[in-house]
Amino acid sequence: MTAFAPPILLVEDNPMDLDLTLRAFQRRHLTNPVVTARDGEEALAMMPLWEAGEPMPAVILLDLKMPRVDGLEVLRQLKAHPRFCKIPVVVLTSSGEDGDIQKAYALGANSYIIKPVNFERFLAVAEQIELYWCVLNQLPE
Amino acid sequence: MNSINRHALRIAAIYVVCSILWIVFSDRLLIFLVTEVSQRNQLQTAKGLGFVLLTAVLLYYLIARVFRARLVTEGHLLELQRIIDRSPVVAMAWKNEPGWPVCFVNDSIRQWGYCPEQLLEGRLSFAQLIHPDDVTRVEQEVVRHLAQGPDDYTQEYRLKTAAGQWVWVSDRTWVERDAEGRVMRIRGVLQDVTLIQQSQARLEASEGRLRALVTTIPDLVWLKDMDGVYLSCNSVFERLFGAKEAEIVGKTDHDFVDRDLADFFRDNDRKAMEKGGPSINEEWLTFAEDGRQGLFETIKTPVLDAHGHLVGVLGIAREVTQARESQEALRRLTQELEQRVAERTAELEALNRELEAFSYSVSHDLKAPLRSIDGYSQLLHEDYRGCLNEEGQLFLQRIRQGVTQMYGLIEDLLAYSRMERRPLESAPVDVLRLLDDLLKDQQDALMAAGLEVQLQTPASLTLAVDREGLTIALRNLLENAIKFGRGGQPPLIQVRLEVQEPSPVQEGHTGLVRFIVQDHGIGLDMKYHDRIFKIFQRLHRAEDYPGTGIGLALVSKAMQRMGGRVWAESVPGSGATFYLELPQ
Incomplete structure (x- = not known):
């Protein structure tokens, strides 16, 4: 991986979840930089930056339940955008509710992963996300 | 001469x-x-x-x-x-002499069985033939006419035939006088009017019956011609207008009620006539007789003559005030009930939404701190293990065990609340395949517990049932059997499937399907039978048999929602048998 590896955008409001996720990526020696947004509003605020030429993320890890603007709304706006709709969005949430899964996919989520409570498994998830979305997955130019 | x-x-x-x-x-x-x-x-x-x-x-x-x-x-x-002789008319002439002897009679007198000669020769007096009840009247009338005129008159009386029967005759008579006014002759024609009288009597009787019918009906009944002129009405109707039928007949609505109401009546008459069939309307009417008001249902029907030509309108009005009041009361009651049901439903829906929000929070928010505890305790274990003594490490392990248990509880609670909220979906399910899949899932657990499964089922069975509900119920029973059947003798879990076909005789008997899961483990005390199906009820210590106390409650809830039931039979120490029963 080069130093220009595109970042991973992590949208997560819970500070401990955020910390643990970052640590999980660190433990797996992830090469892609991780950019964080603490709620939906912050995530959406990145769109003008991308427009301005900042590198777009290779994948967005999106929590659903967040204050102010929730994950589903972020997903809706992203997928409605002509360019950013191509950024893969992986919903990473505690909710295994069928309704949430349905809604997320209906809005165009590329994947839906329930955060494992067990940290060992969480590490495995982080590894697989990185491997799949940042290494294996091929995006359009 | x-x-x-x-x-x-x-x-x-x-x-x-x-x-x-x-x-x-x-x-x-x-x-x-x-x-x-x-x-x-x-x-x-x-x-x-x-x-x-x-x-x-x-x-x-x-x-x-x-x-x-x-x-x-x-x-x-x-x-x-x-x-004349062949006609039904009998021509006669009498002399104006005492007893009015007959001086002429034609042959048609034979219709009553007499010969003209009998009368002409005086062997039979005409007065003798007249009915005793009529003869005096007839004679008095004749005397009066001879004395005072008019000379042209008609009498009706009964005449005895030779066979002894009485016939009614109509006797049209002329008196012939000379220049001085003396009566010379009395001449007349007699005609048998018995049949006419009888049909007239029948007609009167039938009219009487019809009148009685119309008068006795408690409804208002009336008849109008095409121009709205009253032809007839009954006594109840008389009370509406406060006038007798004789005063009403020949007049129109405009003579009795105000213009608007009369126009309204007239419009409805026309509607019925145009429609060619009954036209129904409701109207509030005020009785002119006593000022009483009532709601009436009026049916107007066009009246046709024998040739099918429209001749008028028949009206029948029935009071429906009371019926309407009770109908109204019923409607109000229904409305109130509906409103109450709607309110309750809304309350329930709100409650349901709250519950949904609650379980969403549980699923999301309760798990997040758990993840933190687990994550950081893991990090602590990995990065700072060296700084902890053995006891400290045991504490860490306990923390992580607690997390696992808490996680299981949350997951089961979620499943339970989801079971309550989830809509039932009935679709054909291949039950044997489902059982097979479930057993495959439990393969490792069975191996670990050293148990085997003995399956006893029909060759095939497809049920229209809620797949997820049935899956959850069966999975929990299997897990239970594995958990509590461990170490049982024989080391077997028996799964039986029994089908009771619908009864062809007993109506409403739909047939039953019964799933039976039997283990040979520790069993349970039947005095706790009902408790085990309630949420959070446990019969064993967690370190002996780990569990959340939700599994059987989930089974019970699933069966209840599918219209089935679950129960258990057990002898402590020799295993338990759980029954799932579903209507087919």
């Missing part, structure tokens, strides 16, 4: 005068013209003969004429007589 005599006498006199004058005149002329006696005698003879001849011709002509005229008259009379 006198005039004919006088006429004949006049002709005879003229003849005598003319003959004498002719004889005298012709004799004188002969004497004057013929002087010779013998020749004169001859001529005289010839003249006499000529006279006789002429008078003979004249006589012939006259007699022939008279006879011809008589023949014509007789012919007419005969014709008349035949007609």
Whole structure:
């Protein structure tokens, strides 16, 4: 991986979840930089930056339940955008509710992963996300 | 007759005068013209003969004429007589003498079994034939008419036939008087009117019945012609207008009620007539008689004559005030109930939404701190293990065990609440395949527990059922059996599937399907039977048999939602048998 590896955008409001996720990526020696947004509003605020030429993320890890603007709304706006709709969005949430899964996919989520409570498994998830979305997955130019 | 005599006498006199004058005149002329006696005698003879001849011709002509005229008259009379004799009319004439003897009666009297001669010869008096109840009246009427006129009158009375039956006759009579007004003759024609009287009586009876019908009906009934003019009405209707039928007939609504209401009535009449069938409307009516008001249902029906031509409108109005009031009360009650149901439903829906939000929070927010505890304790273990003594490391392990248990609880709680909220979806499910899949999932657990599964099922079975509900129920029972059947003798879990076909005799008996899961483990005390299906109820210590106390509650809830039931049978120490029963 080069130093220009595109970042991973992590949208997560819970500070401990955020910390643990970052640590999980660190433990797996992830090469892609991780950019964080603490709620939906912050995530959406990145769109003008991308427009301005900042590198777009290779994948967005999106929590659903967040204050102010929730994950589903972020997903809706992203997928409605002509360019950013191509950024893969992986919903990473505690909710295994069928309704949430349905809604997320209906809005165009590329994947839906329930955060494992067990940290060992969480590490495995982080590894697989990185491997799949940042290494294996091929995006359009 | 006198005039004919006088006429004949006049002709005879003229003849005598003319003959004498002719004889005298012709004799004188002969004497004057013929002087010779013998020749004169001859001529005289010839003249006499000529006279006789002429008078003979004249006589012939006259007699022939008279006879011809008589023949014509007789012919007419005969014709008349035949007609009358064959007619139902009996022609009679009576003399104005005490007892009014019959002086003429034609042959049609035979229709009643009498010969004209019996009456003409006085063997039978006409008065004797009249009904005893009628005879006095008839005689009094005759006396009055003879004394005071009018000379033309009709009487009706009963007449006895020769066979002893009574017939009603109508007797049309004329009185003939002379120049001084003395009664000369009484003539009349009699006609049997029994049938007419009978049909009239029948008609009256039928009309009476109809009238009784219309009068007795508690509804308002009336009949109008096409122009809205009343033809008839019953007594209840009279009360509406506060007038008697006689006053109502011939008038219109405009004569009794205000213009608007009358126009309204009239409009409805027209509607019924245009429609060609009954037209129903409701109206508030005020009784003119006592000012009472009521709601009426009025049916107006066009009335047709025998040829199918429209002749008017029949109206029937029935009071529906009370019916409407109770209907209204019922409607209000229903409305209130509906509103209450709607309110309750809304409350329930709100509650359901709250519950949904609650379980969402549970699923999301409760798990997040758990993840933190687990994550950081793991990090602590990995990065700072060296700084902890053995006891400290045990504490860490306990923390992580607690997390796992808490996680299990949350997951089960979520499953339980989801089971309550989830809509049921009934679809054909291949039950054997489902069982097979479930057993495959439990393969590792079975191996670990050293248990085998003995399956006893029909060759195939497809049920229309909620797949997820059935899956959850069966999975929990299997997990339970593995958990509590461990170490049992024999080391077997028996799974049986029994089908009870719908009863062809007993209606509503849909047939049953029963899943039976039996283990040979520790079993349970039947006195706790009902408790085990309640949420958070546990019969064993967690370190012996780990669990959340939700599994069987979930089974019970799933069965309840699918319209089935679950129960258990057990002998402590020798295993437990769980039954799932579903309608087929």
